[in-house]
Amino acid sequence: MNRMNTVLLPCGEAVSALGMGTWCMGESPALRAQELAALQRGLDLGCTLIDTAEMYGDGLAESLVGEAVRGRRDDAFIVSKVYPHNATARGTAAACERSLRRLGTDRIDLYLLHWRGNVPLAETLAALQSLRQAGKIRQFGVSNLDLADMRELWALPGGRDVQTDQLLYNLGRRGIEWDLLPWMAGQRMPVMAYSPIEQARLLEAPALVAFGRRHGMTPAQAALAWLLAPADGRPDVIAIPKASHAARVEENAAAAGIMLTAAQRAELDAAFAPPRGPSPLEML
Numbered sequence: 001m002n003r004m005n006t007v008l009l010p011c012g013e014a015v016s017a018l019g020m021g022t023w024c025m026g027e028s029p030a031l032r033a034q035e036l037a038a039l040q041r042g043l044d045l046g047c048t049l050i051d052t053a054e055m056y057g058d059g060l061a062e063s064l065v066g067e068a069v070r071g072r073r074d075d076a077f078i079v080s081k082v083y084p085h086n087a088t089a090r091g092t093a094a095a096c097e098r099s100l101r102r103l104g105t106d107r108i109d110l111y112l113l114h115w116r117g118n119v120p121l122a123e124t125l126a127a128l129q130s131l132r133q134a135g136k137i138r139q140f141g142v143s144n145l146d147l148a149d150m151r152e153l154w155a156l157p158g159g160r161d162v163q164t165d166q167l168l169y170n171l172g173r174r175g176i177e178w179d180l181l182p183w184m185a186g187q188r189m190p191v192m193a194y195s196p197i198e199q200a201r202l203l204e205a206p207a208l209v210a211f212g213r214r215h216g217m218t219p220a221q222a223a224l225a226w227l228l229a230p231a232d233g234r235p236d237v238i239a240i241p242k243a244s245h246a247a248r249v250e251e252n253a254a255a256a257g258i259m260l261t262a263a264q265r266a267e268l269d270a271a272f273a274p275p276r277g278p279s280p281l282e283m284l
């Protein structure tokens with residue numbers, strides 16, 4: 001397996017800084033072989049964190065992930081998510097069982113609440129703690145929670161065991177740098193950046209294309225390298241680009257080896273400005 005930068009979760013476990021997303025994968029039989037090859041290439045390259053959810057293709061993405069890791073389960077760190085409407089005491093356990101079956105495994109490495117719904121956070125946290133105790137999940141976390149939600153969570157029993165908040169974060173979506181990311185940095189909690197290339201739309205931004213040309217990297221590599229670069233007031237970042245082509249997985253994986261200089265970061269900051277005040281949490 002290749003060497004890949006890692007990020008430490010609060011529990012002390014190291015995970016690959018560059019993972020792989022799976023939204024919209026596993027839905028087309030015609031694309032299955034190509035998608036499996038892409039995920040397996042990523043595992044070979046050390047992008048061992050695979051992000052999925054019961055929501056994606058109504059479980060089809062989880063089934064694809066299960067097939068991709070068959071025979072090499074220990075190479076992968078599987079992240080999956082429970083729907084908010086399932087995140088009750090009994091519903092979380094049932095949803096987790098269904099996900100485990102589709103994934104063909106006995107444990108999910110990190111299980112996230114997909115976004116906040118109507119179930120009290122305390123009930124979901126208790127359910128996640130029970131699942132962890134039963135060994136069905138190894139760690140748990142959240143997604144799409146804003147600063148007020150995180151503060152509320154932090155005050156609840158088990159809230160401080162949350163390993164990450166998975167959030168929309170890329171060069172064009174920097175709002176969380178205002179207050180949520182500094183708070184997470186203070187708790188030493190990494191952020192998991194989803195849609196890190198804005199579902200490929202960012203790759204056409206003229207400033208990013210020009211930056212990539214000047215510095216000998218592709219737009220995707222520049223966007224991912226920017227996310228992975230250490231920055232003041234920012235926690236460690238785990239980025240989870242989704243690519244269903246092995247060549248794109250290779251291109252993205254190479255971004256983990258690019259260390260942007262301070263001057264290059266300043267160039268990107270000038271083109272993609274950081275926030276100047278608070279804003280509501282954005283999600284896709």
Ligand SMILES: NC(=O)c1ccc[n+]([C@@H]2O[C@H](COP(=O)([O-])OP(=O)(O)OC[C@H]3O[C@@H](n4cnc5c(N)ncnc54)[C@H](OP(=O)(O)O)[C@@H]3O)[C@@H](O)[C@H]2O)c1
Pocket residue numbers: 020021022023024051052114143144166167193194195196197198199200203220221240241242243244245248249251252283284
């Ligand atoms: N928690 C949440 O609410 C939430 C929300 C959204 C996403 N997510 C997670 O985050 C993952 C990533 O986000 P995303 O899928 O929304 O978007 P993304 O990773 O920003 O972009 C994916 C798109 O970019 C293309 N792509 C990837 N690498 C490329 C490259 N090097 N050159 C050109 N095109 C490239 C992919 O094409 P191909 O696939 O055709 O190769 C795909 O169309 C998801 O898959 C999911 O696991 C979580």
